[in-house]
Amino acid sequence: MISCGIDIGSRTIKIALYDGSAVVDSMVTMSGSAPQQIAEECYQQLLNRNDLCSNGIAFTTATGYGRNYFSLADKASSEIICHSAGVAFLCPDAKTIIDIGGQDSKVMQLLDGGKVGDFAMNDRCAAGTGKFIEMVAQTLNIPVASTGALALSSNASCDISSMCAVFAESEVIGLLHKGIPAEVILRGIFDSVAKRVVSLGRKVGFRGPVVFTGGVAQNPGVVAAIQQQLIEHNIVTPNQPQLTGAIGAAIIGYRTAVARNSASASIGACQ
DSSP: OEEEEEEEOSSEEEEEEEOSSSEEEEEEEEOOSOHHHHHHHHHHHHHHHTTOOGGGEEEEEEESTTGGGOTTOSEEOOHHHHHHHHHHHHOTTOOEEEEEOSSOEEEEEEOTTSOEEEEEEEOSOSTTSHHHHHHHHHHHTOOHHHHHHHHHTOSOOOOOOOSSHHHHHHHHHHHHHTTOOHHHHHHHHHHHHHHHHHHHHHTTOOOSSEEEESGGGGOHHHHHHHHHHOTTSOEEOOSSGGGHHHHHHHHHHHHHHHHHHHHHHHHHHHO
16 A cells, blocks of 8 residues: 655645655655646656556645645645654654744654654744745855855854844845855854754754754755754754655555555444
8 A cells, every 4th residue: 555745845845655664755846836736747757657546545645835735635734743754754763853944944842652742833934944045045146055065164154133034135245245255154144044943942942862854954054053053962864854744744644544444444344
């Protein structure tokens, strides 16, 4: 039996297939200007390359910003629940999750068994998110993928005082005109992002191991900045950290299908 999880985020779409014990296959693509159409196309591509048809999927769970608009899903589930299920599968000892995506950042505290104990979320300002880092990279005319290594090449940082992404971008332009090197500015940006997410997490508390997920977790500059803010805990980043929501959605779907089949078998036995 195969289940599918699809995480339709603001910047990327992630899909995972799960067979009850392992992730069979996965895919990550940009959301683009027509995210629902792209999601359906990616869903079909993933099924095709695994010789599956939609009837061969036991259950499909959608999560992320676009979860309520994906017509091929059997159920929509919250990002908090799906991310926690995915991290509990990939890192069973995890106690805290830091997730920074394209449009929001959140910190989740996990109970034993992977259930969510508490969480805090910042979804009202782009500062401290992947979109903010993209804006800064564009201002500096540097590919986003290069920003982490460039920031880590600098021993110096600078203060970014603006609490708003728009004002922070203006501040970056001002620093450039003052002759501050791009690597120093980037290090200051990542320090700012780290301080924001750690401050957010203090509301629910940090317990180790701390797992960092989301697309921004692929940036070594941000990972190092958060580690510097949380020296009491070791920050763990899973392979392909942007996939945890999709994997969790697939796992939740699998469990739902198993429960549904068990219920059907029980009814049949009573007749």
